Amino acid sequence: MSEQPMNVLVIMSDQHNPKILGAAGNPVVRTPNMDALAARGTRFESAYCASPICVPSRASFATGLYPHQTGYWDNAMGYDGAAESWGHELQRAGRRVESIGKLHYRNAEDPTGFDVQHLPMHLKDGIGQVWGSVRDPLPRRDNAPLMVTISGSAESDYTRYDAAVTDSTCAWLTDEDNHREPWVLYTGLLAPHFPYLAPPEYFDMYDPSDMPTPTMRPEHGHARHPWVEAFAGVLPGLDGSNTEEERRRAAAAYYGLVSYLDHNLGRILGALAASGQADNTLVVYTSDHGDMVGSRGLWGKSLLYTESAGVPLIMAGPGIAANSVCHTPASLVDLYPTILAAAGVTPTGMPRPGRSLLDIASGATDSDRVVFTEYHAMGATSGAFMIRRGPYVLHHYVGFDSELFDLAADPDQTTDLAGNPAYANVLADLEAELAALCDPVAVDKQAKADQAELVDRFGGPAAAAAIGTPGETPPPPLENQAAMSKVLHQ
Template sequence: MMGALVRAQGGQATGQERKGRPPSVLVFFTDQQRWDTVGVYGSPMTLTPNLDALARKGTLFQIAVTPQPVCAPARACLWTGVYQTKHGVWRNGTGLSPDTPTIAHHFKRAGYIVGYIGKWHLAPGKLGAGFVPPEYRGGFVDFWEAANVLEHTSHPYEGALYDANGKELRFSGIYRTDFLTQRAIRFLREVGKDPFLLVVSYLEPHQQNDWNRFVAPDGYASKFANPFVPHDLRPFPGDWQKELPDYYGCVARLDENLGEIVRTLAELGRLDDTVIVFTSDHGCHFRTRNAEYKRSAHESSVRVPLVIAGPKFNRAQVVPEVVSLTDVAPTLLDAAGLPVPQEMQGKSLLPLVERRVDEWRNEAFIQISESMVGRALRTERWKYCVVAPDKQGGHDPASERYVEWQLYDLYADPHELVNLAGRREYRDIAAQLRERLKARMVEAGEPEPHIDEARFYP
């Protein structure tokens, strides 16, 4: 709680003190942000100068993939380092078991102050959208200012978080992103010299659900009228035509808030000993691939930004290998000098950062729910997706039988416009990917499935 943090305050740290303590960790976590909104990933929109600067100083992961393109399952994978088969959160509303260890538990045992601000989305849906009971906070025991489903307890300029005791923390007349950043800066100013793990979990650029639209800060959408349109959106109707200016405005304001946090860390003498992670839970295809914004295997759904800066990551480099959000938890433990539990299914990214790449598989495993029961593999070149035709995405977590559904050559078709599934010329490729996907499913804890070949020809 904040009172405990106030007592820990002790001013700026000296260089000698910084050398003798483990690094702190700050996770700047956005919701539904496409990787290609970021300048260093190729966006021409100049939305993210602060993140671009952080990436040029630190490490940019060129191909980062979510293991589950929907909010709650992706978050559970991120904080636990395991797949949905193991942590059990296979759709929104399921809730993360209080018995499931997260990075917060591991960092707390190592003496860190662990805090969480913003959207959680890992308490059981039956408990409501607001206050999260202590047992469902995933081990974030020292500081808590959050709402389980923030999009249902707030709007862009008014709403509420809840503190550790259930007290409502209301805001009004301030943009939601800015309010969360204010709370984060307050935490940083009061934590003192102690090592900390702080997650700041924003809702933006996710749409405001009950308004059925994206909402940028006042005046920001007009800055991005007639914007650059990503090539994967252009052939399809969707709703990108009216939503992109607001979406880009949300991203721009998030980046300005990132800049405020980085400047605060520098002012407090904590920037050089803090690992900063910037990432998102999944992407956004603007209703071009199904009836809503994610829950598909396309790059627009599964590819996310991932930038890590700070101790061990300030190498001014790009890591080109395929990585997963399940790799973030073991990476942060490894970077802090803490043991990585054997039960974690993700792998530390530090070997890649250090360019020890020989044993890296260069592929990401994806599980898809709600829109369908699907499984996918994203390699450096290929996207291979199967679907269970006899199962319902909102009711069934898995299947024993799947059918090949999508195959994309990302070298030739990076925007995934030509589905090659079932074509004679690609049967050998599909057969190889089928076996690789089955192996990853078994490794994640699923029974080995039967996968039927796609039928393109009669």
């Protein structure tokens, strides 16, 4: 534990593909502020979310537990405080803890561990995308191609919300009333989550014709894994029904949104420096999951590939090695012990699977460390589970053959080694690691049972399939920002 508690600033974006980051070696995207943060701190090159979709991922971030441990399976099951969060630990220890921006929990009234929520964004009407809980049969989303079609150069409610969240964060950091005691502040930004609409000055930074051609599109002869093909089957026409101009425009808009996010991150870090608190503040930048950005003919999240299940993760502050890259795999569940350790608070709740990133970053590379991801939400015909250990990653799909990749030799995951006899022992070892964490068949059964119960409460599959926002969750109105802050005594 830190002898002198640090302030902690956690900045979480939404849907940032970890490969689209200058510090990670991307030659096209412009992310000077993220790159500068990595230069003065440590970047975790193999970081993952606990579930590649917004609400379950954020519940795991809050609780430090996996979805199968908490039952927050999908985007209709928002975190409600029933499982203790790192915020509860901080409150119990008397630490000041506040949030600004998107949390995507159930609502602002639940006791989720914040003294104040500024500009909070949660599930619409507290119920979220009920249609995503319908898994038998999976409902089709015939509007899916619009994700790519409606893209380009424009402001949106999302970019305007991010500007307001950034303004509020900068004001909070520079307000001297907030300097009197150690604090933990969480800021949630929306970019680069779709809609793929980037403010004009950021869209114009990228020529659509210069966008990298995504790998492994079916039209190029790539045969998708049967589980992935079933997932794609409920998103009819996504990518395949879009023109090449639309795809490149959407990719340019995504890159523009990443640069817009970087601009807002820079503003926040500039405010922290101006406040005089940077030398005693641990800064963590990450995202809740990634985005396929056209790879394998898919956009958005939900898959176990690095583009979707991977996240950027950068940490800088007192005692953090500068210009360092940590090769030990990391997870968003590691933020629970990290935040508490930096704040000088000893956990009192049940054991968590994560490890403090402060310890991971300062230690030798742990090539045996296991990182775990699972998915049970929209489009999943069965539970999907990922195990990462060393250079190898296993994708285990209930009822389907597994996939196995060597990320050191094949970072784009082009060659499935699961059927290669030379890797039979590696496959068996990783399957055993998964079995030690959970029983995939039992977890899949439990997730579907919980979702069926929820669907029944909303009138059955036919009725439930029409309930919930069809796409992105709408941000809260910003007409009266002062009224948006929720002061909570939890």
